[in-house]
Amino acid sequence: MNQKLTHVRGDGSAQMVDISAKDVTERKAAATTVVTTTEEVTAMLAENSLAKGDALGTARIAGIMAAKRTSELVPLCHPLPIAKVTVDLEVDTPKPGQVLITAEVKTTGRTGVEMEALTAASVAGLTLYDMIKGVHREAVITETKVLAKSGGASGDWSRA
Template identity: 50%
Template sequence: MSESGSAGFTHLTESGDARMVDVSAKESSARSATATGRVLLAPEAVSALRDGEVPKGDALAVARVAGIQGAKRTPDLVPLCHPIAVHGVDVDLQVRDEGVHISATVRTADRTGVEMEALTCVTAAALGLVDMVKALDPQAVVSDVRVEEKTGGKSGDWRRSR
């Protein structure tokens, strides 16, 4: 079967059924993706994070580990995502006045990119953080999760322009 299926969509067969794209003929190459997101929090929760007084413990450490785990488990959560070797994950959490800014970079040397792993990393970190602070702020909001840039692969480098 050709690389493109139904109506040119790579993840559909000619009859329109979902499929996982065969990447076995692609060359492995170094690839990375960076995603960002935010957790918007009440001032009391921000203060507790800054002062290290979150009742459940070190919320930022838990969020960081949740993010790393999320990146590694992405194919278990995203149905057509290829299982790839995740070679590196950096998760940065910065407490700001409105909440926490999350940035994650995921790296591999494989046959397909790691954009989904970076997005899952940020989302899992955000959910880990919400779980840690929900008693302080039950109205916490996960917001603005998006890919910022990616490198490597056949299509080359890409960076968000807006």
């Protein structure tokens, strides 16, 4: 295991580290989160979605837009020329009463896009909560995590 916190110099100070010596390569990452609510609520989301509704679409757009602003939100992230963002929402997955959100991000740049994928998934989850909080304030956003990444010196990785 690498023994150092990322972005922290020897003196303990947080800095935006130098990536200029890293290669420009194609890099991808996927992340997911799960919004855990009730089956009553997921039924509403599915019905809204069927009937030309915007509920899931709004969460998707919020996630995509947030991915582009990751380096404004996460202080030590480098700005990257994002080449692709997709956000998908699956109702009643992995279990009834849950919504699985999956974000995929791609760049051709000097560092990876895990943070962009996580940010997209998180903000899509926050937006979904914003729409369901009137009916189910107790809903929880859980299991926000990186699924897989590829490209760059550290190579490909996917969660076991």
